[in-house]
Amino acid sequence: MRSVVERLVAPFAVDRRVLALAGARMADGIGNSFLIIVIPLYVTSGVVGGTAFGLGESLLIGVILSLFGFLNSSFQPFTGRLSDRLGRRKPFILVGLAGLAMTNVAYVFAETYLSLLVIRGLQGVSVAFIIPSSVALVNELATTGDRGGNMGVYNTFRLIGFGAGPAVAGAVVSRGPYALPGDLAVSGFDAAFYVATITATISYGMVTVLVSDPESTAANAGADLSIPILDRTGPNLLDPIFTLGVASFFMATAIALFATIQPQVNARLEQGATWFGLQFAGFIIAQVALQTPIGRACDRYGRRPFIVTGMALLIPTTLVQGFLLSSALMFVARLFQGIAAAMVFAPSLALAGDLAGEGESGSKLSVLTMAFGYGIAVGPLSSGALVRFGFETPFVFGTALAVLGTILVYTQVEETLETTVPVPVIGDD
Structure with missing residues (x-):
């Protein structure tokens, strides 16, 4: 066996x-x-x-x-x-x-x-x-x-x-x-x-x-199970795990906006439930396909490049959903939003795991899982409240959160791998 x-x-x-x-x-x-x-x-x-x-x-x-x-x-x-x-x-x-x-x-x-x-x-x-x-x-x-x-x-x-x-x-x-x-x-x-x-x-x-x-x-x-907000030992203002938690909350809120406005999406795109189901699934398809290869890649090339790139990609892929008029393009947008989230989630957990000391994993990593869960809960409520001000409003709100999250991880999170393999550039010998 x-x-x-x-x-x-x-x-x-x-x-x-x-x-x-x-x-x-x-x-x-x-x-x-x-x-x-x-x-x-x-x-x-x-x-x-x-x-x-x-x-x-x-x-x-x-x-x-x-x-x-x-x-x-x-x-x-x-x-x-x-x-x-x-x-x-x-x-x-x-x-x-x-x-x-x-x-x-x-x-x-x-x-x-x-x-x-x-x-x-x-x-x-x-x-x-x-x-x-x-x-x-x-x-x-x-x-x-x-x-x-x-x-x-x-x-x-x-x-x-x-x-x-x-x-x-x-x-x-x-x-x-x-x-x-x-x-x-x-x-x-x-x-x-x-x-x-x-x-x-x-x-x-x-x-x-x-x-x-x-x-x-x-x-x-x-072990010491405190969750600091400020960075007490590093060069930055905020603790990196707390920062990743905030960024995870912003990301989860942005990706969950789509779920509860199905009637408005279908009316705007003049589509049925089948198309909406495909668009909703597009995000998950990207996640399933990319979580493992991106996780392994961040073991080789470092955690931070993937997290920063993923948060940056979240900005246009969220914003564009508020202005599209094509069912097929909405599916593509959701697919690329899933790619953005895949670039953030596994590398963020890995980076937080690198920083967690022995016996601290439950406390430290729960910051990220808690924040993500709150975002998944807040996102649908936000879109339901904001869509009355215009179809694009929830997505503009999610985009603003993605911008803040990108700034935070870029300025407050450092790489944890001591040695990383440089990402190859096309054209290099």
Whole structure:
């Protein structure tokens, strides 16, 4: 069995535990992204009722979906720091996956809007146990020379799961009910919730069997876990990890603007839901294709060049979305926006991992994952509020954030690799 696993791992050139963890995150990502599609349909289906707190359906859906992101991001610094204190990663991941599985099946019994809010909130807390501990574990299983590649592989698998879920969620719901033996039937909604439960359970099993904490994690528990804002030792004003967190928040906000203005996008471009789905997927396609090669490249050429270039590329690819009138060009813009994000995400995690001392990975890297999560939650709310002032307004706002983020990383973040290979210039001998 071990030889089989090693042969599977070989093409990715990562620790087998990293690949197993990446596979587990892919599985739970499928189930969790299922709910992004299913919950709005569930709210509008008439299956649930009760008080809506005076909110319209659209706003209620936004609150339910955003609650996950806000709680998830808010709890990450605490779970990341606690995992550092205890010197354990795997138990935190398992607690989170167990919570995710139980809350997924709880949707089957939800009959009120309040119960949906509670369940989605608990899911956010559950995932807060998973993300910082997973990223910290990947960081600790890597070395300076392969940290970017490890982060790239991990993020690639996670994004495959995130992208695959929405692609089939609608079909699972629409094709229900499903007949079972004994004249029983399962509705399309219940089937979707069961699928999400099964994927979380599969992830739990994979982590239990295939993932273990490195000995150094426990040995270095209880290190200095403070998160400074100012750079206390380097030449710059701001701490580089804090700076990367701010830039990650700006980037995530900019890329998430597109998600909640589907009606306005479709009306402006005179397109249907299929084109919007392709445009939304274009971002994920670029991420899946480029996370691993960019991660490995930043191990060779340095972290900072990719981060600065990616943030700079985010500026025009965000701005142009507010002025395009072609569905095909919007797809291209989203694709290049995905390229920009891929150039930032894995190298940023690798750079922060380089700077994190022994036993600090959970605390330090949670700054980036927390900031990214907040951005993903703030982006849709921002676009929903700003689009009333003109279609281009949300994208101008996102562009301004991208400009600020570019300035910050260019001026406040230094390279962490001691030796890098110069990027070849075409025409050089």
